[in-house]
Amino acid sequence: MRKTSARLADGREIIYFDESDAQRELRDPRDPAPPPTASELRFDPLLEEWVVLAAHRQGRTHLPATAECPLCPSGGGRQTEIPASSYDVVAFENRFPALAFGDPPYDGTEELPVPRRAGEGRCEVLCFAADHDASFVDLSPRRVRTIVDVWADRTRELSELPGVEQVFCFENRGPEIGVTLHHPHGQIYAYSFRTPRTRRTLDSAQRYRERTGRDLFADDLRAERNAGVRVVRRSEHWTAFVPAAARWPVELRIYPNRRVADLPELTDAERDDFSLLYLDILGRLDRLFDAPLPYVAAWHQAPVRTQRDLAYLHLELFSVRRAPGKLKYLAGSEAAMGVFVNDVLPETTAQRLREAAP
Structure with a gap:
């Protein structure tokens, strides 16, 4: 497996995991953009749990048409989140993350009756295949093995980030579950706390x-x-x-x-x-x-x-x-x-x- 890291136009990291040794063009031709918005954590004292407040996610992409899918390869004059004409498996920092390293979205002047802190962490999207109409069950055993290796790679690397306490790899499949993109993909969360x-x-x-x-x-x-x-x-x-x-x-x-x-x-x-x-x-x-x-x-x-x-x-x-x-x-x-x-x-x-x- 060949691993190649690059940066998107807004500074987010994208990582290609290729099953061949093909060389990649790594430039994102889109115009520079500001980084994703940070979120906030507030502590519920009744349940002793942290709650993530990420108001910027209200505007995230929701069940777009196939021609507008942001997880398909770029091509035909349309630039997606993946600036490549093809790929095997690719991970990149979410454009609408629940957790992100950065400045807190509040100035600290508002008093609250509960503890609060910046919603630090990292959220990655993991695309399983370039084929928009595929599902995990349609993948080959070799591709699934590549994905297992990627899960292990991301767990290892995200665990080394300052403040990360837990890494969670998962897939949601189907709109009944709440999926907002049909393209075959999962996500990886790096939390700054242990989950409940x-x-x-x-x-x-x-x-x-x-x-x-x-x-x-x-x-x-x-x-x-x-x-x-x-x-x-x-x-x-x-x-x-x-x-x-x-x-x-x-x-x-x-x-x-x-x-x-x-x-x-x-x-x-x-x-x-x-x-x-x-x-x-x-x-x-x-x-x-x-x-x-x-x-x-x-x-x-x-x-x-x-x-x-x-x-x-x-x-x-x-x-x-x-x-x-x-x-x-x-x-x-x-x-x-x-x-x-x-x-x-x-x-x-x-x-x-x-x-x-x-």
Whole structure:
């Protein structure tokens, strides 16, 4: 894989990850522009969580026509976010970032009853392919392997930025999930704090270790493998299963069979094996309702500096689709109280996914 870094017209970084040794023209011909606007963090003392306020994102691009897609290669007299006529995989700093390094968007004179600080961090867009009409499931195993390597590369490099505490790689697929661009892509967030989900999960793992002396994630994986009823697919290096307490009508966790803290720790064999298993899982998801399934695919990996010995890398994948033509909405119990009500038994979902094998 050939890695080449350049700068866009407004100073944002763009990085090409090519599967060949082709040389690239790296100049962005667009006129110079100001850098992206910074955001703000405000602390909710009731939940002890940071909330990101990024008002500039109200104007971000929303479901443009194919001819106006900003993630397609440039050409035909139209310049996109990617100033190249073709590419394999490319990452670049988001034009409308939720988090960014820069001056805070407030002057500090307004008093608030809660702590606030600049929304420092970095948000990258990761384009999986130049083909606008493709989806992750359409990619070759080689391309998926390239993407795994890119996830590991970006995790490693973003973890070295000053103040970054956690790196989160994810993909949102489908407008039902909230996708605003149809082009096949994901995102990578570098947070300046540990996210609430990670903090709560690792605190649970800490208490479990103090109580039992064992690893919570490893024991959860072992229990599911032994039970077997919710396992969808096992390979030499990975296991995909529906969790026993699944919140979503379609939900999977994909664990490496060997505990690693983050994506950079995966071996070549584990990366190769994941590429094949993941394409198989995505194909099953689309066959579940005979239509492309909207989903979120989220990598859970260790924070940069704390509790790394407690973390166990895994991919969480879930969908709001509960039946053909029906979506799962976060209504009163879920949205207000945080108590999920799942209309589909996890064992039923696992059985249906096993039957959806090619």
